Amino acid sequence: xxxxxxxxxxxxxxxxxxxxxxxxxxxxxxxxxxxxxxxxxxxxxxxxxxxxxxxxxxxxxxxxxxxxxxxxxxxxxxxxxxxxxxxxxxxxxxxxxxxxxxxxxxxxxxxxxxxxxxxxxxxxxxxxxxxxxxxxxxxxxxxxxxxxxxxxxxxxxxxxxxxxxxxxxxxxxxxxxxxxxxxxxxxxxxxxxxxxxxxxxxxxxxxxxxxxxxxxxxxxxxxxxxxxxxxxxxxxxxxxxxxxxxxxx
Numbered sequence: 594x595x596x597x598x599x600x601x602x603x604x605x606x607x608x609x610x611x612x613x614x615x616x617x618x619x620x621x622x623x624x625x626x627x628x629x630x631x632x633x634x635x636x637x638x639x640x641x642x643x644x645x646x647x648x649x650x651x652x653x654x655x656x657x658x659x660x661x662x663x664x665x666x667x668x669x670x671x672x673x674x675x676x677x678x679x680x681x682x683x684x685x686x687x688x689x690x691x692x693x694x695x696x697x698x699x700x701x702x703x704x705x706x707x708x709x710x711x712x713x714x715x716x717x718x719x720x721x722x723x724x725x726x727x728x729x730x731x732x733x734x735x736x737x738x739x740x741x742x743x744x745x746x747x748x749x750x751x752x753x754x755x756x757x758x759x760x761x762x763x764x765x766x767x768x769x770x771x772x773x774x775x776x777x778x779x780x781x782x783x784x785x786x787x788x789x790x791x792x793x794x795x796x797x798x799x800x801x802x803x804x805x806x807x808x809x810x811x812x813x814x815x816x817x818x819x820x821x822x823x824x825x826x827x828x829x830x831x832x833x834x835x836x837x838x839x840x841x842x
Contacts (some may be wrong), residue, residue: 604656622757626807749787749830759788759819759831767837768811773805774841782837790828792819810837 644670704740752758771782782802787795798808822831 599762605768617666702815706782710775750822750824750831752831752833755822755824755829755831757823759792759822759833761817761819761835762792763816763818765816767806767809767839769841770805770809773803773839778783778803778805780806781838782806782839783834784810784814784837786814786817786835788819788822788831788833790821790830792821794819795830803839804838806839809839813837 595741780803783800785798785800787797789795795814796815797811802810814837817835819833821828823829
């Protein structure tokens with residue numbers, strides 16, 4: 594076994610084995626009788642012991658650090674920045690808008706008088722000038738009432754095709770039917786209203802919804818008021834769909 598440990602080389606087990614052999618040999622020599630072999634003992638050199646000088650060096654370093662920090666604090670005191678909020682100067686914007694003034698239009702020039710038919714030297718002899726008097730009693734005056742009655746602006750237009758749709762200005766809450774309130778019924782009714790050029794409701798048609806709320810919804814829709822709708826710069830009659838909700842909450 595000893596031969597195996599010695600010949601195994603520089604492994605950890607061989608090194609441990611050699612150290613044990615050296616320790617045993619040393620113990621044998623200490624316990625042996627005095628002989629010619631002299632055993633020298635070693636003692637630690639105080640100058641090489643670092644533990645003896647550790648605490649004095651640590652105290653000196655701490656004292657030096659404290660003195661250095663106090664000196665820095667005295668030479669460079671703490672700086673407290675002050676922040677001041679200043680109001681931005683008020684900028685006045687003065688647009689250069691020319692002053693407008695209303696001026697009266699100049700009077701229209703007088704209408705030219707009808708020239709009188711006279712015979713002069715420049716008129717050929719074979720041309721005769723007849724009378725230009727007008728018979729006002731025989732002038733046919735067109736029927737303007739018939740033309741106004743056929744104005745296209747009185748025809749209703751759908752709200753999808755109009756440029757500016759009517760806007761409701763007054764919505765009247767319908768009266769809840771007593772039978773529906775007693776039965777705790779709720780629902781939503783849609784009516785179709787015709788808004789005239791003054792914003793009033795001209796006609797009301799029932800579209801869909803519970804039949805029990807039909808009469809109350811149509812009565813409330815007749816009291817609605819709208820801002821008139823416009824199409825191509827003119828007021829027009831418009832058909833509008835208005836939902837009316839009946840809720841007990």
